Every structure is written in structure tokens, then in C-alpha cells.
Amino acid sequence: MQLKKEMKMDAYAVKFTMTEGDEIMGRAYLYIIHNDLHEQPYGLLEDLYVEEAYRSKGLGNQLLGAVVKEAQDKKCYKLIGTSRLAREEVHAWYKKLGFKDYGKEFRMNF
DSSP: OOOOOOOOOOEEEEEEEEEETTEEEEEEEEEEEOOTTOSSOEEEEEEEEEOGGGTTSSHHHHHHHHHHHHHHHTTOSOEEEOOOTTOHHHHHHHHHTTOOOOOOOOOOOO
């Protein structure tokens, strides 16, 4: 048995920011990832964040809408968004916007 390692350079990130002047009000990252299991890539939503002073004004919806549109434009077969278990209000928001509670995320910090 032999373990092989292969460097694949077919993933990239798209950063979205909401700004007013020089001030960043919110941000989100969409990672477009290709693998050998599917012909199309998948999207990973990461670090969707709106500064506290700008929350409840629709900025998160705008950011997420931009991410979803980009994932669709890139022909992703799925979009994954993660959230900590304690963030129930965020979970409800994702569900309201069409995401399904699909499983668990396991993490190892270094």
C-alpha cells in the first residue's frame, strides 16, 4: 500500500465586501473547489460577517445573495455554509434563505 500526495491548483477564493467609503461593513468568502468526484465544482461559504453597527439592515442578505449568485454562475453543484452549534439565530436565517441542515462539521485546531 502506498500513499500518494498530489498538489491540485484548481481551487480559488472570491472575496465579497460591503463598504461605505473606506469602512468595511461586512464580508464573505466563496471558495470554488474542484474534486475528482464531480465534473462541476462546489462552493464553500466562509467568514460571512457583518459589523455589529450594521446588522439587521439587510447587508448579510446582500452578501449571501452575491455569494449564491456567484456559486450559480460558476456552475457549482452545491454551496456549503457552516455555523457554530450555538448560533441558532444564524441557523434559522440560513434555513429561511433556502439552506438545509445537512450534517455536522468536524474541526481540528492547530
